[in-house]
Amino acid sequence: MTPPSPADQAADYLRTRAPFRPPVGIVLGSGLGGYAEQPPARVSFPYRNIPGFPPCSVEGHAGRLVFRDQFGTGVVLMQGRLHRYEGHSWETISRPIRILARLGVTTLILTCAAGGLGDTTPGDLLLIEDHLNLMGDNPLIGWTEGVPSGASRFLEMGEAYDRDLLSLAERVGRESALTLRRGVLAGMTGPSFETPAEAAMLHRLGAHAANMSVVPEVLVARACGLRVLGVAVITNRAGTRVHQTTAHQEVLARAEQSLPSVARLLDGLLAQLKLTR
Numbered sequence: 001m002t003p004p005s006p007a008d009q010a011a012d013y014l015r016t017r018a019p020f021r022p023p024v025g026i027v028l029g030s031g032l033g034g035y036a037e038q039p040p041a042r043v044s045f046p047y048r049n050i051p052g053f054p055p056c057s058v059e060g061h062a063g064r065l066v067f068r069d070q071f072g073t074g075v076v077l078m079q080g081r082l083h084r085y086e087g088h089s090w091e092t093i094s095r096p097i098r099i100l101a102r103l104g105v106t107t108l109i110l111t112c113a114a115g116g117l118g119d120t121t122p123g124d125l126l127l128i129e130d131h132l133n134l135m136g137d138n139p140l141i142g143w144t145e146g147v148p149s150g151a152s153r154f155l156e157m158g159e160a161y162d163r164d165l166l167s168l169a170e171r172v173g174r175e176s177a178l179t180l181r182r183g184v185l186a187g188m189t190g191p192s193f194e195t196p197a198e199a200a201m202l203h204r205l206g207a208h209a210a211n212m213s214v215v216p217e218v219l220v221a222r223a224c225g226l227r228v229l230g231v232a233v234i235t236n237r238a239g240t241r242v243h244q245t246t247a248h249q250e251v252l253a254r255a256e257q258s259l260p261s262v263a264r265l266l267d268g269l270l271a272q273l274k275l276t277r
């Protein structure tokens with residue numbers, strides 16, 4: 001018998017301890033972890049205590065999995081994510097998504113900080129409607145373990161970002177007086193930010209924002225059959241000069257400024273998901 005994979009170990013550990021099987025997962029990006037601190041009361045598991053769950057080392061990412069029942073919807077929140085630029089493998093950075101899928105998550109909301117391109121400017125909230133994978137690799141290469149039975153190796157990506165969730169988010173935005181834009185995300189490995197020429201190139205290629213995390217998560221989530229909504233908080237203009245030592249702090253501070261808007265959007269979505277479940 002093959003030993004359980006790290007993703008299986010983590011899912012087994014959580015299944016026996018989590019208060020419920022959550023249908024909704026939310027990954028909180030840089031500076032947005034505060035959403036998991038808000039009520040209602042919760043049960044949380046530091047990543048380091050979960051066997052098989054990869055550790056999280058970036059500043060601004062707490063490294064906890066939080067379960068809470070919100071407006072009647074069971075939600076698991078990832079307070080902190082893993083990035084390729086930390087030196088983790090593709091398998092490691094996308095393992096949390098596979099763990100969420102094993103826990104019963106069917107709807108995944110990915111939030112992130114991103115650099116704006118063209119007229120996408122700091123403070124904007126961008127609903128991701130498509131992406132350009134410019135990370136030079138694909139986490140699905142060679143992936144066999146845990147692939148849902150019957151799934152094709154050749155993952156169809158014609159509608160990777162769920163149209164119904166996009167429309168729902170826009171409706172919640174209108175009802176909550178939030179200005180939301182739709183756009184294309186360019187997935188970059190980082191950790192260096194873009195040069196001005198790279199930012200201009202990405203914009204010419206059709207991207208509205210650049211980011212270092214969401215694209216591999218979406219690929220793995222789709223391979224696991226999850227429906228995905230992506231929300232990017234624009235924290236800076238990609239390719240413009242910021243002080244070297246404060247770039248990451250600036251991203252965190254700008255994302256934190258947008259937290260109340262993101263929280264309104266997420267609350268509204270969770271309330272509606274309950275109705276449409």
Ligand code: HPA
Nearest residue numbers: 113114115210211212238
């Ligand atoms: N580029 C890539 N990723 C980012 C940026 C950026 O300018 N800002 C926040 N995440």
